[in-house]
Amino acid sequence: MEAAGRLGRLRREAAEYYRGHRVPERMEEALNALFPLRPEDLYGELANYLSKFSRAPVICKLVGRKVLDGVGQPTLEVEIYCTVKNYEKRICSTVMAFHSQIPENALPEIIEALEKERNDSVHTAVKWVNESLNTMLRDLEPTDQCQADKMLGLWQTDLIAFHVDYIWGNLDKVNKDSVGNEYFANKVEEKKGIEKQEGGGKEEEEAAKVIPARAPCPPAPTSKPKKGGKGRKVAVEVKPIPPAEPAVPVLCGSLAIGGTSLAIAKAGAAVRRVPLYLHAALLKHNQEMPKEMTLPLPMVTLLNCEKNSSAKLKLVKEVMLIPPVELSSKQGIERILDIQKEVTRLLESPGKMPGTQTESKKGKALKALPPALKGMSCLGCLTTGYDSLEQLLLLMQTACNNIGLELGTDMYLAINCAAHELMNYDKEKYEILTGTFKSPDEMVAMYVEMICNFPFIIALIDPLRKEDREQWSSICCALGSKCYLIAEDAATQISKLKTDQNINIAMCSGVVLKYINQTKVSDLIELTGILDGQRHITILGSPDGESSDESLVDLAVGLGARFLKLGGLSRGERVSKYNRLLAIEEELAANGALREAKLEFVDFAEESQPEQLPEVLPAPEQD
Structure with a gap:
């Protein structure tokens, strides 16, 4: 009786209070519906109901x-x-x-x-x-x-x-x-x-x-006269390379x-009680809930390459692995870990490398001495020196073959060329080997030959400087249907990328976006929307100085990035992001909202023919 009396008083007092404060008249009906509940249940139900009328956080x-x-x-x-x-x-x-x-x-x-x-x-x-x-x-x-x-x-x-x-x-x-x-x-x-x-x-x-003061940019090149025969100097106009844009x-x-912008996005997701990736998707799609979502493919750095001496090749900065789309992210990362273990074993014991000579598809002999392991880089990957690109590719092929995998079917490669670090502005050419120089046009021919010989390379990052726009167009027309040509350092900062609903970069397959400095979440949303509509793909990437914050993975999933470039599978600040990717995959799969990704290339040479379907990579053999 005492409990019933207390409930009755509470019901009457609440009804009178909310009538006085112009709350809907159904309040008394709701309280009557709660009356049969036990006293310990009533207060929780009442609090939940009344919380709907509280001010938004x-x-x-x-x-x-x-x-x-x-x-x-x-x-x-x-x-x-x-x-x-x-x-x-x-x-x-x-x-x-x-x-x-x-x-x-x-x-x-x-x-x-x-x-x-x-x-x-x-x-x-x-x-x-x-x-x-x-x-x-x-x-x-x-x-x-x-x-x-x-x-x-x-x-x-x-x-x-x-x-x-x-x-x-x-x-x-x-x-x-x-x-x-x-x-x-x-x-x-x-x-x-x-x-x-x-x-x-x-x-x-x-x-x-x-x-801080602007970083000094390399001097603008000047055209030089070419010497004619028999001691006569004939002035020939040489087309100079475009000078480097000022930093x-x-x-x-x-x-x-x-x-602050990223923290507010995380707070908005917390207030909505949804994951950050879903909050980002809602922001991008005008609050419309996506029915399915695609996970970005991990672009995992396996080797961070450096020069053994001043006389070694500088063409490759990173060697990355991309798992086939048919594998889940969990399966792909497990396969990459197996390859990493075998590569580590080979680097620690160079004498176990099976021979130093292989043969390319065109019958050209490839000679390479076994590289050596030099430790772990800040990117969370193995550091090694090398003599030639072929040496690195031989190492990767050997490691995959030893564990029963085949490059081009069970795993793909991406190469970060970092071309902006190769340019010799005095000679106006790229120095790919000490004393070996190539013009931008010769670089394009070299990459075409590389992809023809090694078709398991499906992405080149920064193969040229951003200033070489003509050569970017040439390489895209020559290789766009076979691999991705991606701009990372060859793209300007996010704040400078967008100009009048266009992307201010040379022709390319996609762009690596990094959340740094004055980047805002709205900038990232707007840019990915523009990229989606202009045949570009989006790659979200970690900078060298990475933190333990996992928000980048949620942004990549919510904004529909094609790749996620996080570095290697070591160091806690990077591994935590891969773990976050696996957690999101598990959650989407459990909700039936996970859609399989596709790797589609754009044929830039024939992009005016919309009826031609893009090339799709062959399906790999399942484990």
Whole structure:
């Protein structure tokens, strides 16, 4: 009786309260329906029902802090706190990957300068998150990604404009009423105080603290006259190679923009109670729930190659493995691990390599000395030296044959050529071997021969510089129907890729996108949408200085990337991402929402004929 009396009073008081607050009249009916429940059940049901009328969670606080990335270098972490049912609650955090790594063999003074620049950038980013961005984004709903990124974009624009005026001393032109007004006003007053005390003689020094100087670009090549016969010099016009585009300066502290945008996306997913990959898919498809999703194929780095000496080939930077589409991600990674174990065994015991000579399909003898294992790189893969491309391919073929696999059927290769590191601007040619130079047109012919001899190579990354647009068109027309021609360093930064609904790059099969610096989630969504409609594929890639944050995998799945380039299958910050990919695959398979991927090439030479179907790779033999 006592319990019934308490329930009756609760029902009447709740009904009167909600009538007074203009809540729907069905409230009393809902309370009557709850009346037969046990007292311990009633309060949970009532709380769940009433929570529907609570205010949506809003951001109440951002916290930025300096943390370490996967190789022990400083980077930025951003935490999001939201007001949920009148209580402050920590929702999520994200750790940004830094845009560049310090070269292993750099001079001490260069290392010191780069470390200082990195520390300054992280310190500035932490300050911006805790001050300006914390104030600007307060009370914003984390599910409103578009509005958040718009505000971040406006703040970024004001920030760049401020830097320009600040550097040139135009303090009266600084927009103090912008979204970042606290930061701007404080900086202006700080600089005016310095000028009063010291006579304003340190503009250049202060400018250097705000934004790093542009990296010097290689000198523009000039045409040279060719010598004629019999000692006569005949001036012949030689078409110069396009000079390297100047490096795009990285805004000091820009990690704050990318980190905040990604943290808000993760908070939006948490508030919606959906995984980040599904939240990203909803954002891309205007909140329409996709019925099926395709997993990106892992592009796993097996070998990170370096020169044995100053006289060794430099053409290959990474050798990557791509499993067949018919395998699940779990099966593909297990197969790659088997190959990695066998390659490690061969590298540790070079004498066990079965012979140093093989034969290509055209009957050409290939001679190669066994390479040696040199350790583990920051990419999470094996490091080795090499004498020739054929040597590396012989190693891969031998390892696969030893465990009963065949390249081209059971596994495919991708090669990162890193052509921008090969150019000799004095000679205006690529130096693929010390003393061996090739023009951009000769490079195209070399790649055509390579793919004809080794058809199991289905992707070339950065085979040319981004400035060699004519040669990019030539290589795409020659090889586009046989392999992917992908731009990574040959593409500009994400902020510069989009121009009037077009992709500002040379002709290519696809682009590697990296979430770094001032990248925003909305930028990534817009770019992938443009790439989808312009015969390009999207590859999401990890930078060298990777963090333990797994968000990149969710973004790749949600945005429909074709490949995922994460590095090797070692080092915790990279393995955690592969584990996340396997978890997403298991979840989609359990829900019946997993669609099989396809590897389709585009025949650029005949793309004007839409009736011709793209080539599809042959089905591999199942284990």
